[in-house]
Amino acid sequence: MKATPTAIPEVLVIEPRVFGDARGFFFESFNQAAFDEAVGHHVDFVQDNHSRSAKGVLRGLHYQIQKPQGKLVRVVRGSVFDVAVDIRRSSPTFGRWVGVELTEDNHKQLWVPPGFAHGFVVTSESADFLYKTTEFYAPQHERAILWNDAELKIEWPELGMAPLLSGKDAAASTFQAAETFA
Secondary structure: OEEEEOOOOOOEEEEOOOEEEOOEEEOOOOOHHHHHHHHOOOOOOOEEEEEEEEOOEEEEEEEEOOOOOOEEEEEEEOEEEEEEEEOEOOOOOOOOEEEEEEEOOOOOEEEEOOOEEEEEEEOOOEEEEEEEEOOOOOHHHEEEEOOOOOOOOOOOOOOOOOOEOOHHHHOOEOOOOOOOEO
């Protein structure tokens, strides 16, 4: 497995070693020892999630203000543009974001550590998105920042359509008004 830091060094692009031929492919999608080595410390995952979304669905930018979740995310069908936003006030990269294309063909994964807001938009006809989390889902602590916040200036890909949002995401907080981490 290859781990490459993004412009925000704690956010890593994870690329597994893929073995393929005319019959298909095989790769190890997760290895605890290799992952811990890549991030530089042990990480416990407690929950696996799977979402399926249609083209143009934008989910995020989500985080939990208490019991913050680290997320290891990947796409097994389709493609998404995945975004992590640093919302740790004490961080030198506070308010900055990184975006990575995750597809069924590139097999890339993104490690989004606790302290980040996370979101993605589906760029294919549909996508199956898998993610491991370091904390259980706690709806009472869930928060959301507007996907198109003017201060963050996230450069979402052009879809040829308005993104499809949940009511919760459409009513999300601005970055300026959002609860953030110390």
